[in-house]
Amino acid sequence: MADFWGTVNNLRDQLVRSSRALTKKxxxxxxxxxxxxxxxxxxxxxxxxxxxxxxxxxDVEATLPSLIExxxxxxxxxxxxxxxxxxKKFAAAHAQALEQAxxxxxxAWDASPISTARLSAELWEVIKDKDWASVGGGAxxxxxxxxxxxxxxxxxAAGVGSGLPTSVGAALAxxxxxxxxxxxxxxxxxxxxxxxxxxxxHHRIPLLSVMHNNRAYHQExxxxxxxxxxxxxxxxxxxxxxxxxxPNVNYAMIARGMGIYAEGPITDxxxxxxxxxxxxxxxxxxxxxxxxxxxxxR
Amino acid sequence: MRFxxxxxxVVTVIPALKAQTPAPATSTTPAGNAQNGKKIxxxxxxxxxxxxxxxxxxxxRLAPRPIAFTAFSKYVRQPTGEMPPYTSRVVSDKELADxxxxxxxxxxxPPASSIPLLSK
Numbered sequence: 001m002a003d004f005w006g007t008v009n010n011l012r013d014q015l016v017r018s019s020r021a022l023t024k025k026x027x028x029x030x031x032x033x034x035x036x037x038x039x040x041x042x043x044x045x046x047x048x049x050x051x052x053x054x055x056x057x058x059d060v061e062a063t064l065p066s067l068i069e070x071x072x073x074x075x076x077x078x079x080x081x082x083x084x085x086x087x088k089k090f091a092a093a094h095a096q097a098l099e100q101a102x103x104x105x106x107x108a109w110d111a112s113p114i115s116t117a118r119l120s121a122e123l124w125e126v127i128k129d130k131d132w133a134s135v136g137g138g139a140x141x142x143x144x145x146x147x148x149x150x151x152x153x154x155x156x157a158a159g160v161g162s163g164l165p166t167s168v169g170a171a172l173a174x175x176x177x178x179x180x181x182x183x184x185x186x187x188x189x190x191x192x193x194x195x196x197x198x199x200x201x202h203h204r205i206p207l208l209s210v211m212h213n214n215r216a217y218h219q220e221x222x223x224x225x226x227x228x229x230x231x232x233x234x235x236x237x238x239x240x241x242x243x244x245x246x247p248n249v250n251y252a253m254i255a256r257g258m259g260i261y262a263e264g265p266i267t268d269x270x271x272x273x274x275x276x277x278x279x280x281x282x283x284x285x286x287x288x289x290x291x292x293x294x295x296x297x298r
Numbered sequence: 299m300r301f302x303x304x305x306x307x308v309v310t311v312i313p314a315l316k317a318q319t320p321a322p323a324t325s326t327t328p329a330g331n332a333q334n335g336k337k338i339x340x341x342x343x344x345x346x347x348x349x350x351x352x353x354x355x356x357x358x359r360l361a362p363r364p365i366a367f368t369a370f371s372k373y374v375r376q377p378t379g380e381m382p383p384y385t386s387r388v389v390s391d392k393e394l395a396d397x398x399x400x401x402x403x404x405x406x407x408p409p410a411s412s413i414p415l416l417s418k
Contacts, residue, residue, distance in 0.1 A: 099410075102410040102416040103410050104354075104359075105413075106407035106408060106409065106410050106413060106416065107351065107353035107359060107407050108349060108350070108351040108353035109408070109413060111350060111353070115351075115353065121415040121416060122415065124415075125415055142416075218346070221343075221346055222346055222347060222356060225343055234388070238343065296345075296353075296355060297347070297349065298347075298349070298355030298356045
């Protein structure tokens, strides 16, 4: 591959993309998921093929309770002891991981831009005593997820632009249960369909949207930098079309313009907790609220 | 336009840069300008993966207590992971020393037990 064509077509985005089976060879795999229904929907979601023996297109939430009970009836006393021992190991590993996450969060705790760990911890403090549900963004290890409706999986393709409308739609689904919905909203994603805020305001959809504002389409920044370096071009131009600055976007102003409560940009970590609590009060009144937080890149 | 470093880049899997080992000042550690190093760290885009305080993110945590300069320099020049190599033509030895001085200047954070939100 000495020529140009050969070089370009042999350069991979990632150096390694591998997989390995975690199951025993004779294990039967059965999936229960609504993902298979996407194939006929307006919004389709194709990813790497997951090879299973039986794929059941069904509602997981409706299926799991009876499936769990049926599985429990098959558990023998010996297996039960094995499960309990395994559970103790998992609990110990969880405690250790939480402790590690807390230690990791201390680094850049008082930094500005605000660390993502600080944002996560401050937000957890606001929601932990509520019947909460995350409808966007990763909560991280500092949050204690105990119920199946408290997390929302991503779009699958790591696409940009679906986060805000997805969070509004999910918050609408949670509204009838009275749950406190929260999302960590990426700024680059926000730029694609900000009109979803107006939709939430118009339909009185309660949602706390917290901007993870690193002032960039950050996954693109890193990708461009990586490829530029690999091509020995340097990164001088990597910010073109990837950074969202000059001017910085005032997301709170945009949000207020569409009729919802908003604060920010928050740059001092000491201001974050009080701002989140005020925004949470607005959400409890049945509105959407947005807090724009200027953050570290990741 | 110069070739720039996002050099501490793509270190998601780089045990060598885990910043776990204290780095005592030795005769192999060149003198550097921490203030300039901080500026370079930001201007050259190192922060994109490692954070403005080198606390880590998409890339590894580099400070406080960075690894010894010899290992640091060797890795930047000849990385073994996904990180592209940065030769002295791209990042001068002086600039590397300044960045290292910046990493050394970052203080140890308080223990989690002293931060109310992390001690619950």
